[in-house]
Amino acid sequence: MSQISTEQALQIPQQLKRQDAQSQSNSNGNQTDSDQRKILMDDAVTLIMQQAANPIKKVKVESFKGELGQEKTFINETLKNKLAEYKLNPNTRLNIQKDAFGQIELEGAALPSDLESLSRDLNNNKLFKSSFDKLSQQEPTLKYVDNVVKISKVYGVQNSLFNSLISEQNEFNKLNDIAHRYEALKNSNGTEYEGKDGHLNNSGFNFVLNA
Numbered sequence: 001m002s003q004i005s006t007e008q009a010l011q012i013p014q015q016l017k018r019q020d021a022q023s024q025s026n027s028n029g030n031q032t033d034s035d036q037r038k039i040l041m042d043d044a045v046t047l048i049m050q051q052a053a054n055p056i057k058k059v060k061v062e063s064f065k066g067e068l069g070q071e072k073t074f075i076n077e078t079l080k081n082k083l084a085e086y087k088l089n090p091n092t093r094l095n096i097q098k099d100a101f102g103q104i105e106l107e108g109a110a111l112p113s114d115l116e117s118l119s120r121d122l123n124n125n126k127l128f129k130s131s132f133d134k135l136s137q138q139e140p141t142l143k144y145v146d147n148v149v150k151i152s153k154v155y156g157v158q159n160s161l162f163n164s165l166i167s168e169q170n171e172f173n174k175l176n177d178i179a180h181r182y183e184a185l186k187n188s189n190g191t192e193y194e195g196k197d198g199h200l201n202n203s204g205f206n207f208v209l210n211a
Contacts, residue, residue, distance in 0.1 A: 057166040061149055064142050064175045071131045072207075078128050079209045082121060086114055096122075096132065097206035104132060108209075134176075136205045141179040161185075 075096075083090055094108040104122045106115045122128050148162045165181045167173050 057163050059145060059149070059166060059173055059178070061142075061146055064138075064145065067175060068135060068138060068142055071135045074131050075128065075135065075207060076209065078122075078125070082118055086118065088114065091210050093211065094118075094209040095206055096209070098132075098136060104129060132207065135207065137183070138175050138179045140205055141182045142175060144182065145178065 079094060079096070080090060083092055083094075088110055092109055094106055094110075096104060096106055099105045104119055106119045106122070108115060110118075122132075145162070148159050152159065165178055165185065167177070
């Protein structure tokens with residue numbers, strides 16, 4: 001039996017109405033219309049049964065947001081202090097990311113020499129580097145988890161890919177645990193993120209100050 005999406009299931013009543021009208025105007029198509037209605041109804045029942053049997057697993061999204069919120073605050077404050085130290089405009093826009101070797105690098109509206117010095121200082125700051133490492137690893141996972149949970153609440157659908165990342169034992173469902181499993185999944189697929197359409201797609205991570 002085939003599977004259909006939630007959107008298709010929601011369209012079934014309208015499809016059945018159109019098919020009833022076609023059936024009344026064309027007596028030779030009665031058998032075909034009847035078969036199509038049966039298939040659509042069976043698919044709708046299959047979808048509902050699958051969702052009931054595989055509900056979305058629960059995670060502490062708000063707790064995760066609070067945890068990473070502290071890291072973001074620390075990174076923001078450190079960067080603003082650095083701008084003040086180098087006597088740069090406090091509203092200078094900075095884009096922070098990792099290079100191919102895992103080192104922090106900055107881009108922004110500042111002299112190349114200042115950006116180089118800032119990057120060197122931040123890479124030598126163990127607390128900052130640790131916070132940025134944590135944020136760069138876990139922020140993409142949090143965005144994915146938050147997106148899946150929101151869609152589940154609105155449409156009442158399950159997500160087998162998401163459920164595969166969540167352990168049956170809650171003590172193993174910290175954001176760091178889920179991030180490691182998510183990273184392994186991305187590596188196995190040769191990709192980075194799962195997009196809004198539910199498919200994995202390539203993307204990187206960067207942090208913007210004064211966006």
